Amino acid sequence: QVQLVQSGSELKKPGASLKVSCKASGYTFINYALNWVRQAPGRGLEWMGWINTDTGNPTYAQGFTGRFVFSLNTSVNTAYLQISSLKAEDTAVYYCARRMYVSGYTLFDYWGQGTLVTVSS
């Protein structure tokens, strides 16, 4: 069965960096794009961007350029989200989500369990 398993919660100080992993199983990794979605405390979902798992080409939403980097290791079917120069406002749950594409429509059909990132001094 399809699974996306993310790395565990992180507590970081402002200015630090972190890397969240998203390991995929149960399907052909390079056939589906992986998206990243943020959910700040008490707020809605915010799309951060996506990475083409075939080419490795990332696309970032506005507001997620510069400090945010999407990457892959296709040998272990894993996508990564790296955030540098962490700020308190980066505190959120970060989700990876597989993008399904059917008849011209897209849907995030499978999601990781989420990674809570807390940035605090």
Added chain:
Amino acid sequence: DIQMTQSPSSLSASVGDRITISCRANQTIYRYLNWYQQKPGKAPKALIYAASTLQSGVPSRFSGSGSGTDFSLTINSLQSEDFAIYCCHQSYSSPGTFGQGTKVEIK
């Protein structure tokens, strides 16, 4: 960016009730509208795509309708496991934007 507005922001209902949640886009998104269900501390779960197509495994008591700018999610005969937050999401243009969510609570 396309703005997605849901209403109501919360509602109270009883098991067995029929409820409808609305989602409005500030420009046409044709039928590029998805619905997700999210329970506390859990990842969102896909319910509906293309405005009205049920994702595999989703019970038939869930249905979606609409096109253009106005959409709705209906749950017939609400079950205890349906109490959650429901969120719409447009996939017509980048960035894909989400509604703020509608919390369905037990009356």
